[in-house]
Amino acid sequence: CMLLDVSNTGAKLEVEGTLDVLQAKEFFLVLSSTGLAYRRCELVWIDGTTAGVHFVTADGKKKPAAAKAAAAQSAT
Template sequence: MSFGMRKSERVRFERGVQVYMMGIDGTWRRDCQLIDVSQTGARLCVGSSIEGLDLKEFFLLLSSTGLAYRRCKLIRVMGDEIGIEFLAREKPKRPSRK
């Protein structure tokens, strides 16, 4: 699947937006630029190496404090750009009615 095959419409940022990738366990963090984003995923430009990182599941931190974030997984790598998919948030279980 190429970057052109989108599930939903994307918003492109001309200069990119500074964001951070962080491991689920918090053991690693990388600076990156958010190039474009949609409801289902995004494209990032990562300046440093991602080799050896577990990118099956990680956090995309949208603020430096980590208060705004999305859980993601890696979809594709093309040079210094990566495509990610946002993972669905788990819905809280409702107590059963008896």
């Protein structure tokens, strides 16, 4: 698949071929060739060969963008 857009809370993907692999409710998206950058994802929508996903936190809940931004700002 190709990463078309990414934010703190999710991503937009274009998948070549069938989207059957995305039919799982949750899956991992590997963002680097070394496998060191990855996100747990929840499928939100599919439109043709394009799909939208939300990133899921370790506790299984979607993290709001405002909370994530505040946490990042307080870490600096």
